[in-house]
Amino acid sequence: MDFIGLPTNYDCDDYENSSIGWNPSEKLKELSEAGARYLIARQVHTINNNVIIGNPIGFVMFQFTFEETMADDDSKIETIYCYEIQLTEEARNKGLGTFLMNTMERIGRYFGMKKSMLTAFKENTAALNFYCNHLGYEIDEISPSRCVDPEYIDDYDYEILSKRYEYRLGS
């Protein structure tokens, strides 16, 4: 797990400011779960025509799950769930986040998942912009803002976002 930089280099502002709070050992446990799958981006240098693989500069962690829906029969849906995406500050705003998310979605489509999903804190407007305006994610039907009584909506500081897949890759 060293590549993630826990607990010192991890971007945990979102959690610190949230109702959940920041708990590095809980986060490490989540990121180490048996079902966790990673795409890791590393720096590459070329020295005298030799390609040198350097330090990690970002990762996306996801799991294959079945997620709840609002269907009357309580059916669940095959989902690729993005638990975390983090890039080092120097690696941001260069298209790497888009590349990692697109690659994760391609994996989901290939393995017959019906949608991809993630949770984002409402305060992280940069991430919400990235997911919704750039990658085409929408507020999911099970997100608090769509299914909780408006009177209690302020108790929830996150949104659940998702993107439905219209086709399976390779079929």
Ligand SMILES: CC(C)(COP(=O)(O)OP(=O)(O)OC[C@H]1O[C@@H](n2cnc3c(N)ncnc32)[C@H](O)[C@@H]1OP(=O)(O)O)[C@@H](O)C(=O)NCCC(=O)NCCS
């Ligand atoms: C959010 C994150 C994964 C985005 O990855 P990225 O590589 O920086 O994003 P990209 O370069 O692929 O940007 C794609 C688009 O996202 C949007 N975007 C990305 N970062 C943004 C920011 N800080 N503010 C506003 N918009 C942003 C832009 O619209 C950009 O589109 P453009 O090409 O028209 O400018 C990355 O910035 C990051 O690791 N942030 C810190 C950790 C984090 O917040 N993770 C998400 C937790 S839910």
